[in-house]
Amino acid sequence: MTGRLVVVGASLAGLRAVQSARRAGHEGPITLLGAERHLPYDRPPLSKAYLGTGGEPDFFVTAQELDELGVEVLLSTPAEALDPVRRVVAAGDDRIAYDAVVIATGAAPRRLPDLPELDGIVTLRTLDDAAAIRDRLGPDLDVVVVGAGFIGSEIASSASAVGGRVTLVEAAAVPLVRAVGEVVGAAVSTLHGRNGVRLVCDARIARVHAASGRVAAVELASGEVIPADLVVVGIGAAPATQWLAQSGAALHPADGGLVCDEYLETSLPDVYAAGDVTYWPNAVLDATMRLENWTNAAEQGGRAGANAVLPRPSRTPYETVPYFWSDWYDNRIQFVGGTAADGVDFAEGGPGTERFVALYRSGDRLVGAATLNEPRKIMKLRRLIGGRAGTGEAIALLASMARPAAPGP
Numbered sequence: 023m024t025g026r027l028v029v030v031g032a033s034l035a036g037l038r039a040v041q042s043a044r045r046a047g048h049e050g051p052i053t054l055l056g057a058e059r060h061l062p063y064d065r066p067p068l069s070k071a072y073l074g075t076g077g078e079p080d081f082f083v084t085a086q087e088l089d090e091l092g093v094e095v096l097l098s099t100p101a102e103a104l105d106p107v108r109r110v111v112a113a114g115d116d117r118i119a120y121d122a123v124v125i126a127t128g129a130a131p132r133r134l135p136d137l138p139e140l141d142g143i144v145t146l147r148t149l150d151d152a153a154a155i156r157d158r159l160g161p162d163l164d165v166v167v168v169g170a171g172f173i174g175s176e177i178a179s180s181a182s183a184v185g186g187r188v189t190l191v192e193a194a195a196v197p198l199v200r201a202v203g204e205v206v207g208a209a210v211s212t213l214h215g216r217n218g219v220r221l222v223c224d225a226r227i228a229r230v231h232a233a234s235g236r237v238a239a240v241e242l243a244s245g246e247v248i249p250a251d252l253v254v255v256g257i258g259a260a261p262a263t264q265w266l267a268q269s270g271a272a273l274h275p276a277d278g279g280l281v282c283d284e285y286l287e288t289s290l291p292d293v294y295a296a297g298d299v300t301y302w303p304n305a306v307l308d309a310t311m312r313l314e315n316w317t318n319a320a321e322q323g324g325r326a327g328a329n330a331v332l333p334r335p336s337r338t339p340y341e342t343v344p345y346f347w348s349d350w351y352d353n354r355i356q357f358v359g360g361t362a363a364d365g366v367d368f369a370e371g372g373p374g375t376e377r378f379v380a381l382y383r384s385g386d387r388l389v390g391a392a393t394l395n396e397p398r399k400i401m402k403l404r405r406l407i408g409g410r411a412g413t414g415e416a417i418a419l420l421a422s423m424a425r426p427a428a429p430g431p
Contacts, residue, residue, distance in 0.1 A: 025121025032056025035297030039327030129259035161185030174256035359390030
């Protein structure tokens with residue numbers, strides 16, 4: 023392709039799409055649209071170190087570097103529509119013609135529909151959101167975090183680290199079941215109590231109490247009233263695809279994510295997708311999936327950008343062994359593979375221990391692994407999953423890593 027590539031979303035996935043298109047030899051014009059006012063930045067630290075340390079955000083690229091790549095950057099410019107007949111993306115008064123598009127608009131935080139609009143009730147998705155929350159956090163603050171998934175747990179950890187009194191409210195009986203399954207979800211959730219954060223599961227918010235226009239407390243359906251100077255809602259995110267409603271693009275019935283083929287092309291010709299918005303058939307795990315993590319955004323963005331500009335016979339299917347990590351209370355949780363398993367076994371450690379390795383098996387095949395504070399082992403297990411190894415090979419690998427090295431001659 024020699025025409026214009028339009029990348030919608032100045033995210034990690036969008037940036038990798040731009041860079042990969044240039045590496046693939048694309049010499050035509052590239053336009054990068056971003057809804058936020060910021061250049062692409064690293065999102066995972068926003069709920070971790072950034073909230074607690076007062077550090078600066080980590081930007082992936084400078085305006086000069088994008089200029090040197092020959093990229094037209096339009097920030098504070100959210101896309102509003104895509105017309106596949108006229109082949110244009112609408113953004114405000116602009117109509118940007120395209121020859122190919124990569125959609126990398128990410129996901130938007132889900133909101134609890136019955137929560138009132140009060141000062142002190144917030145969500146976290148963007149850098150500006152994180153800066154506003156950080157300005158509010160401090161010692162002796164009563165913080166209620168709604169949702170004990172990874173984002174909520176990271177926020178709880180950060181708020182606790184700066185001296186807040188933190189309560190995590192979770193609707194499910196066990197947190198993180200969709201992300202890591204019930205066994206590991208229960209195991210990692212013990213970290214909260216062990217670090218002074220109260221976790222309340224099977225809980226529903228009945229109402230919010232206010233004082234002088236600010237949140238003052240959260241009342242649960244059980245009748246318990248929890249004091250709250252700040253309420254952070256972290257109940258997951260939905261693909262940001264509302265702007266595509268009239269485009270004719272195939273959207274997943276579960277949450278409106280973009281349905282793509284193995285090359286990351288949507289149902290619209292020459293329109294690709296990458297990152298949190300994308301459903302695609304992942305051949306490694308024989309499953310159609312949508313992933314919300316840093317590694318997938320980077321890798322998938324690169325593949326979508328290249329596929330969008332290469333001749334069709336030169337495109338490469340995208341497949342991956344999913345990988346993500348999370349940091350709570352100075353502990354590193356890591357996960358590779360998938361959770362669709364016949365069983366989960368702790369090969370090392372277990373619930374309540376400072377370290378563990380859990381293996382997910384489907385038949386005799388290793389399909390996933392979760393670790394707590396075992397960073398040396400997770401990538402080796404990821405390679406085994408990619409090679410369709412059995413659980414026996416994983417157990418043998420772990421045993422070999424536990425043995426001291428043989429002395430030299």
